[in-house]
Amino acid sequence: MDITTTNPQAEADRALKAKHRAVWALGDYAAVAREVIPELGRLLVAAAQIKSGDRVLDVAAGTGNAAIQAARTGASVVASDLTPELLENARRDAAAHGIYLEFDEADAEALPYADDSFDVVLSCVGVMFAPHHDQAAHELTRVLRPSGRLALINWTPEGFVGELFATMRPFMPAPPAGVQPPPLWGDEAHVRDLLNDTVTDLAMERRPLEVDRFATGEEFRDFFRDFYGPTAAAYRSVAEDTAQLAALDAAIVALAERHLNDGVMIWEYLLITARAV
Known part of the structure; x- marks a missing residue:
């Protein structure tokens, strides 16, 4: 008789990743990247000093904000992401502009690339959402060749997006044990501990x-409710209550209004650059 055994931790991890994939497929992240944060991709590419001939990996590339730039x-660019719906949007956008790059569905915590494969590894407010930070940090540097360049942009815990996640947290199910809050990737001490002696x-x-x-705060709320996956997920969690x-409506509007000043909001991010050892 065949007895099939399963690893409970592996099963739990697969379920967690499936949930993450579903969250980011909600809404229309391309609208957020295009209308709200388009300059971040350009800033990151400049900070990484990418040039023709470099082999580049964009981890958790989303809809290609940095990869297309x-x-x-x-450069020879690979855009990888856990969510195929986001990559399909990036593929259409790149084709519309006559830009060629590769697209791979891939888990940031288990990248399907050999050690020392890339000259540059990027992530623009992407890898910060991988649930296990140590695993993701290990993968970022594992696939980077010695002296290769690492460049990341992450939202800070104290900035607007960090506050948004804190505001939404009471309205969402508690994360599984061991899952770390995304904005921690915007804390300098945490990043230093993650990268440690690998850079x-x-x-x-x-x-x-x-x-x-x-x-207005209401305009922000409506846009993020409709287009930003994590906010859409928060609304789904309380849809019947x-x-x-x-x-939730009132909390998000109040947060946005506190940060609006004559139609301008300031969202803080952490720019990280390093070289692999």
Whole structure:
């Protein structure tokens, strides 16, 4: 008799990744990348000093905000992401602009590439959402050749997006044990511990991103509810509870209004650059 055994931890991890994939397939992240944070991709590519001939990996590339900009330099670029719906959007956008790059469905915590495969590894507010930070950090540096360049942009815990996640947290199911909050990737001490002795020339700088897309808190709430996967997921969590739905509405509007100043919001991010040892 055949007895099939399963690893409970592996099964739990597969379920967790399936949930993450479903969250990011909600809404239309391309609209967020295109209308709210388009300049982050350009900033990251510049910080990574990408040039023609470089082999580049964009981890958790989403809809290609950074990967497409990297390909414009003449570099050979691979855009990888856990969510195929996001990659399909990136593929269409690249084709529409006559830009060639490769697309791979891949888990940031188990990248399907050999050691020392890339000259540059990037992630633009992407790898920070992988649930196990140590595993993701290990993969970022494992696939990077010695002296290769690492460049990341992550939202900070104290900035607007970090506050948004804190605001939504009470309205969502508790994460499984061991899952770390995404904005921790925007904390310098946490990043230093993650990268530890795998990099040299580590530099980190907190920077402001001016966002002028929203005139009111209600406009921000509606846009992110409809287009940003994690916010859409929060709304789904309380969809059957009228009181909780109203509370979530009010909390997000209040947060956005606190950060709006004459139609401009400042979203803080951490720019990280380093070289692999």
